Amino acid sequence: xxxxxxERLRTGLLFISPxxxxxxxxxxxxLLASVWFSLCDYSVLTEPVFLGTENYRELWRDEVFWLxxxxxxxxxxxxxxxxxALAIGLAVLLNQPVRGRGLYRTIxxxxxxxxxxxxxxxxxxxxxxxxxLVNEVLQWPLSLVNLVAGxxxxxxxxxxxxxxxxWGLVLTGLWGAGNAMVIYLAGLQEIPAELYEAAEMDGxxxxxxxxxxxxxxxxxxxxxxxxxxxxxxxxxxxxxYILTNxxxxxxxxxxxxxxxxxxxxxxxxxxxxxxxxALVLFLLILALTLVVVxxxxxxxxxxxx
Amino acid sequence: xxxxxxxNLRKVYPGAKGQPDKVAVEGASFTIHDKEFLVLxxxxxxxxxxxxxxxxxxxxxxxxxIRLDGRLINDVAPKDRDLAMVFxxxxxxxxxxxxxxxxxxxELRRVPKDDIRRRVENAAKLLGLLEPDxxxxxxxxxxxxxxxQRVALGRAIVREPKAFLFDEPLSNLDAKMRVxxxxxxxxxxxxxxxxxxxxxxDQVEAMTLADRIVVMNGGRIQQIAPPLEVYHRPANLFxxxxxxxxxxxxxxxxxxxxxxxxxxxxxxTDHPIRLAMRGDLARLLEKHLGQEVILGLRPEHLADxxxxxxxxxxxxxxxxxxxxxxxxxxxxxxxxxxxxxxxARVPHAEPRTDIGHTLHFTADLSRAxxxxxxxxxxx
Ligand SMILES: Nc1ncnc2c1ncn2[C@@H]1O[C@H](COP(=O)(O)OP(=O)(O)OP(=O)(O)O)[C@@H](O)[C@H]1O
Ligand SMILES: [Mg+2]
Numbered sequence: 093x094x095x096x097x098x099e100r101l102r103t104g105l106l107f108i109s110p111x112x113x114x115x116x117x118x119x120x121x122x123l124l125a126s127v128w129f130s131l132c133d134y135s136v137l138t139e140p141v142f143l144g145t146e147n148y149r150e151l152w153r154d155e156v157f158w159l160x161x162x163x164x165x166x167x168x169x170x171x172x173x174x175x176x177a178l179a180i181g182l183a184v185l186l187n188q189p190v191r192g193r194g195l196y197r198t199i200x201x202x203x204x205x206x207x208x209x210x211x212x213x214x215x216x217x218x219x220x221x222x223x224x225l226v227n228e229v230l231q232w233p234l235s236l237v238n239l240v241a242g243x244x245x246x247x248x249x250x251x252x253x254x255x256x257x258x259w260g261l262v263l264t265g266l267w268g269a270g271n272a273m274v275i276y277l278a279g280l281q282e283i284p285a286e287l288y289e290a291a292e293m294d295g296x297x298x299x300x301x302x303x304x305x306x307x308x309x310x311x312x313x314x315x316x317x318x319x320x321x322x323x324x325x326x327x328x329x330x331x332x333y334i335l336t337n338x339x340x341x342x343x344x345x346x347x348x349x350x351x352x353x354x355x356x357x358x359x360x361x362x363x364x365x366x367x368x369x370a371l372v373l374f375l376l377i378l379a380l381t382l383v384v385v386x387x388x389x390x391x392x393x394x395x396x397x
Numbered sequence: 398x399x400x401x402x403x404x405n406l407r408k409v410y411p412g413a414k415g416q417p418d419k420v421a422v423e424g425a426s427f428t429i430h431d432k433e434f435l436v437l438x439x440x441x442x443x444x445x446x447x448x449x450x451x452x453x454x455x456x457x458x459x460x461x462x463i464r465l466d467g468r469l470i471n472d473v474a475p476k477d478r479d480l481a482m483v484f485x486x487x488x489x490x491x492x493x494x495x496x497x498x499x500x501x502x503x504e505l506r507r508v509p510k511d512d513i514r515r516r517v518e519n520a521a522k523l524l525g526l527l528e529p530d531x532x533x534x535x536x537x538x539x540x541x542x543x544x545x546q547r548v549a550l551g552r553a554i555v556r557e558p559k560a561f562l563f564d565e566p567l568s569n570l571d572a573k574m575r576v577x578x579x580x581x582x583x584x585x586x587x588x589x590x591x592x593x594x595x596x597x598x599d600q601v602e603a604m605t606l607a608d609r610i611v612v613m614n615g616g617r618i619q620q621i622a623p624p625l626e627v628y629h630r631p632a633n634l635f636x637x638x639x640x641x642x643x644x645x646x647x648x649x650x651x652x653x654x655x656x657x658x659x660x661x662x663x664x665x666t667d668h669p670i671r672l673a674m675r676g677d678l679a680r681l682l683e684k685h686l687g688q689e690v691i692l693g694l695r696p697e698h699l700a701d702x703x704x705x706x707x708x709x710x711x712x713x714x715x716x717x718x719x720x721x722x723x724x725x726x727x728x729x730x731x732x733x734x735x736x737x738x739x740x741a742r743v744p745h746a747e748p749r750t751d752i753g754h755t756l757h758f759t760a761d762l763s764r765a766x767x768x769x770x771x772x773x774x775x776x
Contacts, residue, residue: 286488289455294502294556295476304501308492393492 130367140364147368157369159344160352161376167258167348168325168380171265175321176314179269183276184306197277204270212334215264219335221249226263251335254343261332261346265325272317279313280306311392319384326377329354349373399466399559399592401429401452406461408447408616421447423616425461429560429594434586436595438603439613440639445596446564448613452594453482453562465559481553482562486569487545489537489552495526496533499551513555520551523588543574550585560592567602579605600640604628612636630766634773637693637766643729646699646739648692649770652685658711659683661692666735673711678762681776685767690776693766696729699741701749702757713759718752732758 093101105112130147132140151157186197206214218225227247234245250260283306291301307314329350332341340347340355349369357366408422422444429435437445450456452463454475463470470478481502489498496517503513518527524547526532537545546566553561566582567575583606586593597603603610604624612619612627612635620632631637637645648670650663659679663669672692674682682690702708716732716739723729726746732739741758767776 284488286484286486287490289453289475290482290484290488290490290552291501292455292475293453293480293482294552295505296501297476300505305490 126367126370129364130371132364134363134367135361136363137361143364147365150365151368151372156344156347156352160347160349163258163345164326164328164348164350164373164376167261167328168322170258171262171325172318172321174262175266175269175272176318178266179272179317180276180310180314182269182273183280184302186273187277187280197274201270201274204268206267208330209334211264211267212331215260215267215331216251216335219250219260219263221247221252224250226250252342254341254345257341257345261328261335264331264335265328272321275317276310276313279310283309308393311388312394315384315388315392319381322380322384323377326373326380349376399429400431401560401592401594402462402464402467403427403429403448403452404462404464406448406451406463407459408444408451408456409459420616422451425613425616425618427611427618427621429592432590432592434593434595434606434608435611436597436603436607436609437611437613438597438600438639439619441598443613444616445598445613449482449562449564449594449596453480454478455482479556479559480562481556481558481560482564483549483553483566485565487537487549489545489548491537494534494536495521495540495548495551498537498548499555502552502556516555516557517551520554523554523585524548524551526551542569542571543578546570546574546578550582554585554589558591560594563593563595565597566595567597568599582606600642604640610640612639614639629764630775631693632775634691634693634768637768641695643696643740643742645766646694646696646737647768648694648734648737648739649689650692651689652682652687654683654686659686661690663734663736664689668735670714670716670734670737672714672760672762674762675711676763678765678767682767685776689770691768691770693768694760695764696740696742698761698764699732699739700759700761701730701741701743702759704743705759708757708759709762712762713757715755716758717755721752723747 129140131142131144133143133146134140182200186193186200190196203211217223219227221227227250230247234247237243238245248256250256250263287305287309288301291305296304327350328348332346332348333339333351333354335341336346340351350373353366353369353373356362356369404426406422406425408420410419410421412418425444425448427435437448439445447456451458454470454473458471465478465480490501493501499517499520500513503516508516517533521527521533526544526547532540532544532548537548540548546569549566567578570578579602582595586606595602595606604627607624609621609623610627611621612632614635620627620636622630622632627636627640631640631645634647637647648663649665650661650669653660653662659674659682661672661674661682663671700708702713714734716734718730719733719738720731721728722731723746727742727744728746730741730743732741739758768774769776
């Protein structure tokens with residue numbers, strides 16, 4: 093390195109130093125500290141005591157951990173595809189040249205501006221088993237089915253039924269599809285209209301144009317949204333926590349890794365164990381993201397100039 | 398087999414808020430014969446693309462009709478018209494290889510895989526996409542402009558459509574490629590014996606490619622004729638000025654009879670150009686004695702009198718040389734008569750005339766055209 097380059101490096105580092113300091117104090121230090129705590133018995137009030145890998149061995153035997161892991165993965169595996177399909181579907185619809193399109197876009201985007209707390213409280217009511225709006229809507233088609241097929245299907249008591257609570261949460265999550273929708277809309281508008289015309293001349297119908305033109309050219313946006321969705325849904329915490337009034341749902345059906353971390357840390361004051369859990373969650377997110385990136389490499393089409 | 402009959406076609410784009418409606422095409426009627434190469438030409442915004450897109454089915458028709466082999470197709474979806482279109486910027490599918498770009502239409506039609514391969518490879522060979530480099534497995538972004546252009550052509554060819562529609566397919570190529578591809582298109586038309594409709598604003602493309610030219614201006618058709626007829630017998634002043642480079646000379650003047658001669662006298666000057674008409678022209682102009690007319694004369698029909706062995710004195714006049722432009726094989730001489738600016742194309746590579754000199758020029762009046770000053774129509 094020449095003197096001049098050294099000089100430039102120093103200036104550059106100086107300029108980004110506020111961020112570097114923030115990163116070191118608020119991200120890097122806690123991260124490293126939690127690696128250390130995960131190897132200790134630590135209850136905040138006393139000094140940490142080194143335990144070695146005991147927390148991790150405990151975790152391996154802990155049925156609650158496996159349940160939380162299962163719930164977390166199932167939630168991600170269901171809500172990401174559903175959310176993606178819904179957001180793309182809405183974006184395609186709202187990209188049609190209809191009158192008042194701007195108004196519709198606003199309407200569908202607005203819900204994603206609602207803060208998580210209000211959202212959760214709202215959905216507590218929407219999903220209420222006896223007076224909730226969701227079941228009100230389900231009432232009519234269900235009674236029709238019952239009448240025709242002679243069944244006796246009933247709308248579930250979403251938040252109090254262990255086998256339905258997770259699905260109720262998935263519904264809640266779809267509420268925020270407007271956020272991804274806006275990104276997909278922007279992606280759709282990047283696709284030149286001429287490609288659709290060329291496909292039309294080639295004999296493609298609307299569905300074939302969607303599958304052969306829209307989807308492939310939208311893959312970079314889908315890729316981005318899926319990664320963001322993955323990171324977000326694996327860390328799911330606030331909404332189920334509030335939906336269950338600070339619990340983990342009937343039969344722990346709304347217990348997620350993040351919930352379990354919180355419980356271990358602040359209900360049981362077992363900081364060491366919580367740190368181990370957090371590290372596992374971190375590695376899980378990292379691994380799954382890498383898998384998706386690998387998977388996307390060949391399939392994502394980037395419109396290089 | 399394809400014959401496209403267009404009758405009284407009209408297209409109105411509704412104006413945006415507070416704007417008046419825009420009439421893009423008005424009362425266009427013409428027939429594209431089977432195996433014909435028809436070129437739509439006209440200045441920017443004259444409605445060529447709109448007309449082509451209505452034929453393709455990509456644009457709704459406001460009124461009028463389009464028939465394809467006798468069948469009314471006004472409301473037939475583009476995919477059911479069996480026409481292929483080559484777009485101005487090619488519109489290749491960026492995520493598909495060259496092979497799939499060409500095969501896609503056939504895949505949609507469930508053509509057997511072997512047939513698809515055979516047809517794509519034939520087209521690729523015809524267009525030089527296999528030699529020297531095999532481009533079939535490349536993506537469009539790894540191709541040059543000229544190569545993309547040929548893939549777009551190939552995509553149309555493999556379909557063996559009823560007719561080909563081209564919207565300025567050469568306008569994104571450099572001058573050299575444009576000339577080459579123009580010739581290639583001509584060859585292709587002969588090889589395929591296909592019906593082709595071609596839109597351009599380039600009159601050279603129109604002249605060289607067309608069996609017949611449709612000249613448009615302001616949404617209206619000005620003339621429909623074979624290229625040389627458009628050139629030598631333009632239907633009106635617009636066509637006269639639009640086709641041909643440098644543009645046709647026009648001189649406004651009056652027709653008088655002097656004894657048994659019919660004389661055209663330039664207007665608006667004390668030293669007018671005076672030209673004596675003979676034969677057919679004299680008989681034509683006799684009907685306009687005492688009236689104002691516009692004389693049109695191509696630059697190549699104006700000669701330096703010194704180059705002629707026996708210049709016709711009745712067609713010779715004096716003019717001052719303004720500018721001299723040697724363009725290679727010939728020279729363009731800009732003249733000033735007392736009221737008009739004229740251009741003569743003289744067949745000398747070396748300019749012999751000095752700027753500012755007054756020389757004699759002779760018009761080949763047998764090639765002159767006359768137009769009505771009010772309507773612009775040919776007399
Ligand atoms: N979608 C549209 N909405 C409103 N007006 C339009 C639309 N498309 C074209 N026009 C107008 O219609 C007229 C004809 O347009 P068109 O594209 O057919 O011209 P063109 O002859 O192809 O010109 P160019 O050589 O520039 O391509 C123009 O005045 C244009 O502004
Ligand atoms: Mg155009």
